[in-house]
Structures are given as C-alpha cells and as structure tokens.
Amino acid sequence: MPSPSSPILVATEIRKVYQTPSEEIVVLNGVSFALQAGENMAIVGPSGAGKSTLLQILGALDRPTSGSVSVGGVDPFTMNENQQARFRNEKIGFIFQDHHLLPQWNVLENTLLPALANGNPSVEVRDRAVRLLERVGLQHRMTHLPSQLSGGERERVAVARSLLLKPMVVLADEPTGNLDRHSAENVSQLLLEVPQEENTVLIVVTHSSTLAAKMQRCYELNAGKLQLT
Numbered sequence: 001m002p003s004p005s006s007p008i009l010v011a012t013e014i015r016k017v018y019q020t021p022s023e024e025i026v027v028l029n030g031v032s033f034a035l036q037a038g039e040n041m042a043i044v045g046p047s048g049a050g051k052s053t054l055l056q057i058l059g060a061l062d063r064p065t066s067g068s069v070s071v072g073g074v075d076p077f078t079m080n081e082n083q084q085a086r087f088r089n090e091k092i093g094f095i096f097q098d099h100h101l102l103p104q105w106n107v108l109e110n111t112l113l114p115a116l117a118n119g120n121p122s123v124e125v126r127d128r129a130v131r132l133l134e135r136v137g138l139q140h141r142m143t144h145l146p147s148q149l150s151g152g153e154r155e156r157v158a159v160a161r162s163l164l165l166k167p168m169v170v171l172a173d174e175p176t177g178n179l180d181r182h183s184a185e186n187v188s189q190l191l192l193e194v195p196q197e198e199n200t201v202l203i204v205v206t207h208s209s210t211l212a213a214k215m216q217r218c219y220e221l222n223a224g225k226l227q228l229t
C-alpha cells in the first residue's frame with residue numbers, strides 16, 4: 001500500500017502515436033503529472049488535442065505507445081486482461097458526456113452497475129448507492145428510467161455511479177458538455193464536492209472555463225503536451 005502522502009495517480013512521459021498508412025500522428029508527446037488523494041485537475045484544449053485519448057490511457061481503456069501509468073502504486077498495463085478489467089471496475093470511475101446509462105434500467109440499478117460484475121450487490125453497496133443518490137439530489141428519482149430524467153439528472157446519476165465502489169480515481173470527459181448553464185453549474189458543483197469528500201482523485205476534461213477555474217489545477221493539452229494555464 002502506498003503511504004498517505006504518496007501520489008495516487010502518476011503519469012510518466014506518456015506518448016501516444018497513431019500510425020496511419022500515410023503518416024504518423026503524435027497525439028500525446030510526453031505527458032507527466034502526479035496527483036495525491038483528494039486532488040483534482042482540469043484539462044482543457046482544442047478538439048482533437050488528445051484529451052479523450054489521455055483519459056482513456058489513464059483509465060487503462062487504451063494503451064500508451066510508451067510511458068507509464070501508476071494508480072495506487074500499480075501499473076495497469078502490466079496486468080492480464082481479466083486483472084485489467086477488474087482494475088478498471090474497482091479503481092477507476094468514468095463519467096462521460098453522454099453518461100452511458102442503460103435505458104431499460106432505473107436510476108438505482110444504473111448506479112449499481114459497477115457492483116454487478118461481482119454478482120448481486122450486497123446490502124452495504126445498495127445502501128451506498130442510495131446515499132450517493134441522495135447526495136446528488138436524486139432521492140426522489142430512484143425508480144425513474146433515464147428517459148424520464150433531465151440531462152443534468154442523468155449526469156448526476158453518472159457521478160453517483162462513478163463513485164459507487166470507492167475508486168481511487170474519477171475520470172470525467174466533458175461531463176457538462178450537453179447541459180444548459182444552470183444544469184451544468186449544478187453538476188459541476190457536485191462533481192467537485194463529492195469526490196473531494198471521498199478523497200478521490202478527479203480529472204475533468206472540459207470546455208467550460210467556469211468549471212476549469214474551480215479546480216485546483218488547470219492544464220491545457222496542446223501539441224501533445226500538458227501546460228499549466
């Protein structure tokens with residue numbers, strides 16, 4: 001186990017290069033940073049800069065061409081496929097712009113999704129799901145289907161779900177991108193507060209300068225590198 005002061009998430013010299021028949025596309029060209037428990041950072045940058053690619057590598061959904069990622073002292077790219085799937089499920093919480101909720105499942109069931117990999121959720125996990133939904137203000141929406149919710153409410157389900165299994169790291173890719181200003185502010189507030197209460201590392205890719213300004217650090221991804229803004 002890492003000591004309390006050692007970083008939870010460390011990215012070291014991450015490069016990502018796509019080889020197309022005509023050219024080599026260098027998307028990430030040496031990205032390094034470290035975040036301690038409870039720390040958060042924003043990543044901004046133009047479309048196509050590689051923000052989603054970086055998040056996918058940090059969450060072990062995609063492999064870097066070179067460089068390494070460490071989460072809680074462990075490099076997910078040294079794991080076999082099963083270990084990696086388990087790692088993603090337990091240590092990483094993902095929040096996407098289009099929230100990826102299952103349409104036929106209600107709010108509580110969608111929130112419990114990460115727990116279903118381990119069979120039926122325990123009473124403790126169900127209680128936690130209910131508490132998280134209360135925390136994001138959805139206590140009256142537990143049995144609603146995603147189609148019966150507003151965009152902001154759907155994103156709030158995604159926030160609760162990302163935290164269900166107490167991950168070390170939450171990665172959010174333009175979580176407020178599809179929301180009106182009022183809903184975006186509401187989701188941003190929860191997105192900043194709830195992981196911090198849980199001492200979880202949070203990285204948010206966003207086009208919102210308001211959201212980015214509220215985070216402890218803000219980096220711009222440009223020409224494959226992160227620069228403090």
Ligand code: ADP
Pocket residue numbers: 018019020025027045046047048049050051052053054
């Ligand atoms: P962002 O999220 O910042 O908008 P992305 O990470 O989605 O950017 O994409 C970064 C760049 O990588 C884009 O130029 C995109 O075209 C390129 N890219 C993504 N996937 C592939 C791939 N499989 N092959 C070639 N290029 C890719």
Ligand code: MG
Pocket residue numbers: 051052053173
């Ligand atoms: Mg993107």
